[in-house]
Amino acid sequence: PKRFVWLALTTAVIVVGASACTTTTTRPDVDVAAVAEEAEIQRVMVLEQELRYQRRLSRVGYPILKAAVPLCDERVRPRIGINVSNVHAFDRDYQNAARKVLGVDGQIQLIDVTPGSAAFRAGLETGDRLLEINGQAVPAGSKAVPETQDMLDDATARDRHVKLLVLRGEEALSFEVAAESDRDVLSENNSSIGYTFVESSSLRVLVVEEDPE
Numbered sequence: 001p002k003r004f005v006w007l008a009l010t011t012a013v014i015v016v017g018a019s020a021c022t023t024t025t026t027r028p029d030v031d032v033a034a035v036a037e038e039a040e041i042q043r044v045m046v047l048e049q050e051l052r053y054q055r056r057l058s059r060v061g062y063p064i065l066k067a068a069v070p071l072c073d074e075r076v077r078p079r080i081g082i083n084v085s086n087v088h089a090f091d092r093d094y095q096n097a098a099r100k101v102l103g104v105d106g107q108i109q110l111i112d113v114t115p116g117s118a119a120f121r122a123g124l125e126t127g128d129r130l131l132e133i134n135g136q137a138v139p140a141g142s143k144a145v146p147e148t149q150d151m152l153d154d155a156t157a158r159d160r161h162v163k164l165l166v167l168r169g170e171e172a173l174s175f176e177v178a179a180e181s182d183r184d185v186l187s188e189n190n191s192s193i194g195y196t197f198v199e200s201s202s203l204r205v206l207v208v209e210e211d212p213e
Contacts (some may be wrong), residue, residue: 043097047090051101051111058083058114069181078156078179081117084108084130084149088142099101103127106140108148110166122177125168 064079087105090098098104102111108130112164113120130138133151138144155162156179164175 032051038097043094047094047097047101054083054206055112058112062114062117066180076181078160078181079117080122080152080156080162080177080179081114081119082110082152083112083114083126084145084152085111086140086144089145106144108138108140108144118180119179122175123173124164124166124175124177128166128168128173130164130166131172132163134159135165 006200085098085102085104086108087095087098090104102109110119110124110126110128110130113124113128114125119199130148132138133148135156136151138148138151152162159178162177162179166173166175
């Protein structure tokens with residue numbers, strides 16, 4: 001009986017000792033607010049970089065497309081040299097970042113005015129809010145960007161001189177812009193010509209290519 005009791009006690013000690021040495025993993029607490037804040041910072045950085053690329057693309061591409069007009073027969077179109085947008089043009093996850101980077105809301109805003117373009121020479125500036133095109137009110141909301149672009153295309157197609165009313169700060173300003181021809185980057189099948197950047201660690205190159213007919 002004594003031997004049995006001693007054996008039982010020894011077994012119990014071994015079991016307790018083994019359980020005390022078992023490794024347990026404690027999951028660290030995750031600060032959800034900090035994760036969300038970091039994600040927002042990353043979205044802002046991505047948008048800022050894309051904006052720099054797009055602006056550089058327009059600055060390099062504009063003189064090339066303009067100079068190509070004499071070589072392109074009828075494949076030209078009138079342009080004034082502005083890019084428009086509003087907050088609804090961005091994916092929902094990026095809308096807050098767009099507000100921070102561009103200051104956009106539901107109204108149409110000039111997010112870029114290409115240096116040297118007709119709009120630039122007329123005095124339009126990035127950040128101007130577009131109110132009217134040839135006396136017609138510019139729409140706002142989720143469909144405003146394509147609708148405004150259609151208005152601009154129609155206006156420049158009918159008359160090279162386009163009247164724009166913008167809001168700059170608290171001041172409403174009127175501009176008359178004489179549209180210029182440049183090489184149309186889209187043909188009837190939307191694929192005749194394109195331009196993009198090819199990037200390496202030390203070089204960014206503008207590539208313009210045309211599909212053979």
